[in-house]
Amino acid sequence: MAGSILIVDDVxxxxxxxxxxxxxxxxTTCQAASGAEALALTAVEQPGLVLLDVDLPDMSGIEVIKRLRADPTTRRIPVVAVTSHTTPEMRLNLLHAGATDILAKPFNELLMLARLRSLLREHGTDAEFALREATCRELGFAEARCEFSPPARIAMVAAQADTALRWKTALVQQMPGDRIEVIGQENALTRATRNAAPDIFVIEADLARPGEGLRLMSELRSRAETRNAVIVIATSPSAVETQATALDLGANELASTNLSTPFMAQETALRLRRQLQRxxxxxxxxxTLDEGLRLAMVDPLTGLYNRRYASTHLTRLSEHALRTKRPFAVMLLDLDRFKSVNDxxxxxxxxxxxxxxxxxLRGNLRPVDLIARIGGEEFLVAMPDTSLPEARAAAERLRRVIESTPIPLHDGRGISVTISVGLALGGTTRDTPQQLVDQADSALLGAKSTGRNQVNVARAGTAA
Structure with missing residues (x-):
């Protein structure tokens, strides 16, 4: 039950x-009274989140978390550790073990529910991306990628520069391999746009005015360069409503404005590392998804679109032509006697x-024209808002460009090739895209049968 919450407590x-x-x-909730029961239920039910009391009769909460993280089927599930006697050492131990967050009893219901909403959204996003990535891999669109991560860029934004500097000094000791810099509020947006955007922004909730840090976060979320950055909002521990609001507005994590103390710096560094990994x-x-989409649409040899994409594009082009009453051209181009080249x-x-x-072909057509490789040596060109004379002139130009200059090979030789072109005009009748392709194909066969290296117009196109 991906949206459910597993409650683990022996009381x-x-x-x-x-x-x-x-x-x-x-x-929706399910319940477990022991560590063993929690492990079994998590594996079977796959809840969206686990609320885990750390004092269990059969094993420690830390042991439960470590086992959940060691199991590939449960390692991504958020685990919120619950305890009534938290200490800085215990918090660090829980985070080191893999706890996603820690809640101290008695709960503040407002903050707890905001944190759960945030973690469930995060888990849902992660699960969706993981599923799509797995689908791409199963389809053979992408290989597993190296998990090496470069040094992170972390920006500190506080109301007072000396506060941000203290944060930086404390975190540098915990994250020595990463680049941590102090950025003024007025430069946070322009700096992110001009340069490579920081991976993480740590922003004080109250900057020049109360709540201004949350407004800055909203601005960063609206910019393409910083939309996917990790945003951490720093508040005083007593600012519960501000913390809950920050989480609901899209903050990835919370921090204390007093994070420069040794234990808080260690805890904050652990939380930042988790967010960086995510x-x-x-x-x-x-x-992986972008590559899968590219491979689904693009011919890997030539980099042109493939038949699948061309078919969808022609449908859109036909609909556009019927709406605007402006014709479009479809060409089929075939390399003459290409089998002899291979042989x-x-x-x-x-x-x-x-x-x-x-x-x-790319160099001699407009950017708006579609070029696709739809067979071994066969290409399709679709030209929107194009009359028959314009299309015929373009086809003749392509024919001359291919014929006029031998194609240089890597060994210094050159091969002269020619093309035959079949041309049909669409948008002037109710012919479907496939009927237009069939007309262009018939015209192409006519060009082949009457000597090759020529342009032949389909009868429907000529009549139009």
Whole structure:
């Protein structure tokens, strides 16, 4: 149950109180009374979050967390450690073990629910990206990527420069390999736009005015350069409403304005490292998805679009033409006697020829024109808002460009090739995109049968 919360506590009264609190917020819950039961239920139910009391009869909360993190099926599930006698040492031990957050009893319901909402959103995003990445890999679109992460850029933004400087001094000792810099509030947006955006912003909630740090966070979330940055809001421990609001507005993490003390610096560094790991994992997953999408649409040899993308694009182009009453052209281009190139010179040379032809097509068409490789040596060109005379002139230009200059090969040789072109005009009738492609294909066969190296217009296009 991905949206459920597992409550782990050996005291039934505590479980009942938490269940009532969470049910009031419309959460589904399940319960466990021991560490062993928690491990078994988490593996089976796959909850969206685990609320784990650290004092259990059969094993420590730290041991439960370590086992959850060691299991690939449960390691991504957020675990919130719950304790009534927290100490700085215990908090550090829990975070080192893999706890996502720590709540001290008695709970502040407002802050607890805000934290749970934030963690459940985070877990849902992570799970969705992981699923899409796995799908891409199963389809063969992407390989697993190296998990090396470069040094992080961390920006400190506080109301007073000396406060930010103290934060930096304390964190440098805990994160010596990362770049930590102090940025004034007035430069936070412009600096992020001009240079490579920081990976993390640590922002004091109250800057020149109360709540201004939250407004700065909203601005950063609205900019493409900083939309995916980790944002940590620093407040005083007593500012519960501000903390809850920050989490609901999209803060990834909270910190204390007194984070320069040794224990707080260590805790903050652990939380920042967790957020960095998550950020880098999401970046890798986005790259995998982008690569999968690219491979789904693009021919890997020539870099042109493939048949799948061309079909969808032609449908959109046809709809646009019917709305605007402006025609569009469809060409099918085929390399003449290409089989003899492969037979004589080998397939690697054939690939060089195809790549060179693709490059010449790109260089001699408009940016708005679609160019796709739809077969071994067959290309499709779609030209929006184009009349028949314009399309024919473009086709003749492409034919001359291919014919006029031999294609240089890597070994210094050159091969002369020609193309035949079939041309059809769309947007003037109710012909479907596939019917237009069929008309262009018939015209292409006509060009081949009457001598090759020529442009032939489909009858429908001529009549139009």
């Amino acid at each position: 039934s009264t505590n479980r009942i109180v938490l269940k009532a609190m969470l049910s009031g917020a419309r959460y 950020k880098h994992a999401l970046e890798r997953q986005r790259e 004589t010179f080998g397939h690697s040379v054939g690939d060089e020829v195809l790549t060179a032809v693709a490059s010449r």
